[in-house]
Amino acid sequence: MRRRITALALLAVTALAPALVTSTPAHAAPTLQMVYSYLPYDVCISFGQSGVQTGRWQTWWCSTHYPQTYPGYYTYDLWAYVN
Numbered sequence: 001m002r003r004r005i006t007a008l009a010l011l012a013v014t015a016l017a018p019a020l021v022t023s024t025p026a027h028a029a030p031t032l033q034m035v036y037s038y039l040p041y042d043v044c045i046s047f048g049q050s051g052v053q054t055g056r057w058q059t060w061w062c063s064t065h066y067p068q069t070y071p072g073y074y075t076y077d078l079w080a081y082v083n
Contacts, residue, residue, distance in 0.1 A: 030081035044076040
């Protein structure tokens with residue numbers, strides 16, 4: 001009796017293995033995106049940290065943006081590798 005149960009369990013696992021392997025979705029690689037632009041520095045940092053906490057990205061940074069319309073006033077762009 002124990003051999004029959006083992007044989008049936010092995011048969012079930014063997015039959016389901018291809019279905020389990022093909023049903024798993026392939027994870028796409030994160031893509032680099034400018035998520036927000038024209039932000040004040042503290043807002044850029046806050047948005048970057050909140051993106052990590054919510055799982056939207058792991059790697060992010062703020063880059064300086066010098067808009068032509070506001071001379072002498074720097075803004076920041078938030079870049080991230082979005083999942």
